[in-house]
Amino acid sequence: MTWRKKAYNVETLRQLAKAELPRPIFDFADGGAEDERTLRRNENAFDDYWLVPRPMNGAADRDLSVEFLGHRYSIPLVIGPTGLSGLFWPDGECATARAATAVGAGFCLSHGSVCTLEALADTKAHPRWMQVFLYRDRPFTKELIRRAEAANYDGIVLTIDNQLLGKRERDLANGFTIPPEFSLVQSVAMLAKIKWWWRMRSELRRITFGNYVRPGKKEDIKKLASRMAELLDPALSWKDVDWIRSMTSKPLIIKGILSANEAEAAIHHGADAIVVSNHGGRQLDGAVSSLDALPGIVRQVDGRIPVLLDGGVRRGTDVVIALALGATACLLGRPQLWGVSVAGEAGVRHLLEIYAKEIDTAMGLCGVGKIADIDLSLLANRPGNS
Numbered sequence: 001m002t003w004r005k006k007a008y009n010v011e012t013l014r015q016l017a018k019a020e021l022p023r024p025i026f027d028f029a030d031g032g033a034e035d036e037r038t039l040r041r042n043e044n045a046f047d048d049y050w051l052v053p054r055p056m057n058g059a060a061d062r063d064l065s066v067e068f069l070g071h072r073y074s075i076p077l078v079i080g081p082t083g084l085s086g087l088f089w090p091d092g093e094c095a096t097a098r099a100a101t102a103v104g105a106g107f108c109l110s111h112g113s114v115c116t117l118e119a120l121a122d123t124k125a126h127p128r129w130m131q132v133f134l135y136r137d138r139p140f141t142k143e144l145i146r147r148a149e150a151a152n153y154d155g156i157v158l159t160i161d162n163q164l165l166g167k168r169e170r171d172l173a174n175g176f177t178i179p180p181e182f183s184l185v186q187s188v189a190m191l192a193k194i195k196w197w198w199r200m201r202s203e204l205r206r207i208t209f210g211n212y213v214r215p216g217k218k219e220d221i222k223k224l225a226s227r228m229a230e231l232l233d234p235a236l237s238w239k240d241v242d243w244i245r246s247m248t249s250k251p252l253i254i255k256g257i258l259s260a261n262e263a264e265a266a267i268h269h270g271a272d273a274i275v276v277s278n279h280g281g282r283q284l285d286g287a288v289s290s291l292d293a294l295p296g297i298v299r300q301v302d303g304r305i306p307v308l309l310d311g312g313v314r315r316g317t318d319v320v321i322a323l324a325l326g327a328t329a330c331l332l333g334r335p336q337l338w339g340v341s342v343a344g345e346a347g348v349r350h351l352l353e354i355y356a357k358e359i360d361t362a363m364g365l366c367g368v369g370k371i372a373d374i375d376l377s378l379l380a381n382r383p384g385n386s
């Protein structure tokens with residue numbers, strides 16, 4: 001059976017990726033912080049909602065497109081920022097970005113990509129956003145934003161939930177390091193992962209944090225990784241957001257909002273959109289799940305700016321539920337990494353087509369012809385109604 005036939009949903013794609021990747025690399029993506037309670041709840045929160053189909057509404061043709069921040073997307077999905085995608089497949093970020101554009105989804109590049117933001121821009125993937133952190137080294141943050149503007153990115157994503165690094169215990173157990181180094185036992189176990197080794201044989205030496213390497217300088221990735229950790233700034237405040245806002249006229253998207261108060265403040269400080277997110281349960285374990293946080297935030301924002309959501313979105317019906325609760329679109333974190341690990345660009349394209357088909361089927365069965373018609377009336381247990 002071909003990988004396409006085996007991967008008929010997101011979970012089967014994840015299983016294929018698990019079989020493909022060395023354990024420490026699979027766990028680096030699959031795992032979360034501490035006891036992974038937030039990671040699990042992100043996925044399980046969708047089980048609390050039930051859809052009420054309206055079959056007699058007759059939705060013969062479904063239009064999955066949605067417009068926000070000046071672009072029309074063919075599906076309400078954006079590839080979220082994930083650092084080191086190039087560890088999963090050679091040139092993983094560019095492969096993923098090309099797939100997103102081919103299917104009409106958005107793409108956001110992580111600050112911690114293996115390729116440089118300029119190399120990603122050369123793929124002409126569009127629309128594309130650049131994700132940054134606010135570092136102690138403010139000039140470096142400014143430099144990244146300037147470079148993203150010069151490379152014609154369509155938006156700047158400021159992630160605010162990474163001011164310290166979460167305690168990811170699978171990485172500790174596996175002795176995961178950047179760059180990956182494998183123990184003798186791990187190396188023997190990895191003989192079974194020969195396809196990944198072969199594919200990555202010349203890449204592994206080149207793995208780096210592309211955006212941090214100074215032109216003309218050869219920097220050791222180990223030194224870069226520790227420099228990045230030291231640069232994180234727990235003293236982050238809204239004043240810093242004002243500083244970023246004043247620096248760019250690009251749409252500013254704040255990622256990592258989990259409360260109505262912070263959403264209000266984000267609007268006040270000039271955000272053009274927010275992402276309701278807990279970093280996929282990789283940072284604060286015990287943080288409220290994105291879906292649980294969504295209704296209160298949507299009420300507060302009241303349509304003033306787009307509200308995006310990520311965390312645990314694994315099915316087309318999950319997207320429909322998030323949209324019914326008021327999200328404009330969803331971001332995908334781990335699922336894109338499963339897609340790229342299995343078959344590079346074709347794997348991510350296949351993943352996005354799975355979501356598109358599932359969203360389309362759910363809309364058809366619900367009797368909904370367009371995204372704008374997905375609303376609270378589709379849910380049996382509406383927030384405040386249960």
Ligand SMILES: Cc1cc2nc3c(=O)[nH]c(=O)nc-3n(C[C@H](O)[C@H](O)[C@H](O)COP(=O)(O)O)c2cc1C
Nearest residue numbers: 029080081082083110159279280310311312333334
């Ligand atoms: C391997 C990995 C790396 C990530 N790197 C970043 C990053 O560099 N910047 C960021 O804002 N979020 C990062 N995230 C978080 C994702 O953007 C997203 O918020 C989260 O994965 C969504 O949850 P999901 O994986 O359940 O879809 C990363 C997630 C993973 C799995």
